[in-house]
């Protein structure tokens with residue numbers, strides 16, 4: 548069973564609540580990295596980075612990071628070595644990002660994407676598997692080299 552994490556700042560707080568409920572109802576094991584209460588003054592790095600580190604360490608397999616636009620969550624998640632995060636707003640990218648690019652953190656904008664579409668995107672993300680063809684592996688090796696060269 549895939550182990551998941553979810554994190555959100557105030558801009559993603561309500562969408563996180565909805566998705567967490569749906570994921571738990573669907574039987575997923577999911578760790579909530581907060582925010583645990585709505586705080587308009589919280590900062591997305593404080594919520595997203597602990598979850599991204601858990602993905603990078605293999606403690607969880609995939610993460611969902613939410614802020615108001617999804618942009619800040621995506622920017623900071625990608626600062627963690629080994630994270631391949633993308634801001635997702637469409638169904639195709641939600642699964643193709645995993646199939647081709649091994650996306651391990653999906654970012655959403657709580658003020659951009661409605662809960663019904665967000666749930667569809669989450670299901671597409673979780674249902675997808677990295678396809679592992681040679682050209683995808685080759686590209687990811689080059690991505691990983693950037694991590695190493697810029698540390």
Ligand code: RB5
Pocket residue numbers: 556557558559591614615616617618619620
């Ligand atoms: C809200 O503070 C907003 O700036 C934040 O949630 C996020 O959208 C940043 O990218």
